[in-house]
Amino acid sequence: MKRVCVNCEDQNDMQAFSGETHTVEFRGASAVVKNLSGFRCPSCGEVEFDEESAERYAEAGDALVMAARAEAGSELRRIRRKLGLNQVEASRLTGGGHNAFSRYETGKVTPTPAVINLFRLLDRHPEEVDRLKRA
Template sequence: MKCPACGNIEMVTKIQDETLTYSGQSLTLHSMKGNFCPVCDEGIWDEESYHRYTEAQAAIVRAVKGNVSADIRRIRKSLKLTQTELSEVVGIGKVAFSRYERGETKPPNPLVILLKLVERHPDLLAEIGYQHEKRHG
C-alpha cells in the first residue's frame, strides 16, 4: 500500500488508541487498526476502525451540541427569562435562539461565553441593557 499523501511505499500496520477531541470534549477509541506512513504520519484506518471512527465523531458532535443547548436553556431559566426576552437582550432573533436551545443549530461561541458569564454574574444583565421594569413598556 502506498501513502496517498506523500507516495511513500512503506506503510506500517499499527494498532493504537486514537483520541478524538471536539469543543473541549474528548473520546478515546481503543485498538484502532490502520496503515500509517512513517514519513508524513498520514494514516488510513481499516474498514472496521474507520467505521468506529466516524461513529465516534458523530457521537461527540451530538454530545457537544446537546450539552451547549442544555446549558443555554439552564442559564435562561436561572435568569427567569423567556426565550423572547433573552433573545432580545443578546440581540439574536428568537427563532434562531429557540433553534440553539433545541440543539438544531450550533450557537455561536461568543453567545455561549456571554451567557456563561451572565450565569455567574446575573447583575451583568443590566449592563448589557436588560431591565425588568422595561419589559412591558
C-alpha cells in the same frame, strides 16, 4: 498499487496497520476507539483509516459533539430561565434568529463561544440584562 500520502504527498508506500487504539477529542472530552485499521505514512505519520474504522472513529467524534451540544444547551436553558428570558428575548440579546435559542437548547446547533460566554457572564451579573435589552 502504491498509496500516496494525502498530507505530504510522499511517494513512499503508506504502511498498513491494524488493531490500534486512537483517542478522539472534542472540547476537552475524549473517547477511546479500539481495534482500528488503515494506513500510515512513513514520512509524516498521517493516518488514513479503512472504511469500517473511519466510520467508528467518526461516530465516536459525533457522539462527543452531540454530548457537548446537549451540555451547552442545558447550561444556556438554565441561565436563560434564571434571567427570566424567553427564547426570543435571549435570541435578541445574542443577535441570533428568532428561534436560535430553541436550536441551541435542543442540541440541534452548537452555540458559538460568544453566546456561551455572554450567558455565563450574565449568570454572574444578572443585573446587566436590562442594560443589554435597551441597547
